[in-house]
Amino acid sequence: MLTSESWEAQVAEFSQTHRVITFDLRGHGRSEKTKDGLDLDSLAADAAVLIDTLKLRPAHVLAFSMGTFIAMRLAARRADLVRSLTLIGPSADAEDWSNLPKYLFLINYVRFFGTSSTSAPLMKILFGRSFLADPCRRPQRER
Numbered sequence: 001m002l003t004s005e006s007w008e009a010q011v012a013e014f015s016q017t018h019r020v021i022t023f024d025l026r027g028h029g030r031s032e033k034t035k036d037g038l039d040l041d042s043l044a045a046d047a048a049v050l051i052d053t054l055k056l057r058p059a060h061v062l063a064f065s066m067g068t069f070i071a072m073r074l075a076a077r078r079a080d081l082v083r084s085l086t087l088i089g090p091s092a093d094a095e096d097w098s099n100l101p102k103y104l105f106l107i108n109y110v111r112f113f114g115t116s117s118t119s120a121p122l123m124k125i126l127f128g129r130s131f132l133a134d135p136c137r138r139p140q141r142e143r
Contacts, residue, residue, distance in 0.1 A: 026038055040073055044074045060086070
């Protein structure tokens with residue numbers, strides 16, 4: 001649900017010593033909005049194509065949340081592309097199928113009404129209290 005710009009602080013830090021590439025998954029940020037290919041296997045294949053095309057192999061792969069599922073698939077299926085794997089907020093548990101109706105509702109709600117009314121609750125899920133309360137971080141929160 002986040003765009004490549006979400007990594008701005010990490011890019012600034014890591015780019016001092018590494019070449020840093022971020023990208024938007026299909027349907028996220030500036031990427032093409034597609035009706036298919038949004039499954040984790042296709043998204044992992046996209047990451048593999050990116051690494052191959054940019055001749056980045058092997059790469060240090062860093063991922064957050066849903067990105068960790070994609071990164072794990074990439075490492076398992078194309079180990080030649082991955083030098084190291086850093087996973088932030090992964091889960092080894094399968095998603096409970098009873099959550100599917102809630103996710104479908106959220107997807108359709110955002111599709112029709114946009115993200116403005118969903119951003120406040122999502123911010124509370126994605127970020128800690130200190131970040132949300134810090135007045136100096138307001139520009140980042142608004143962005």
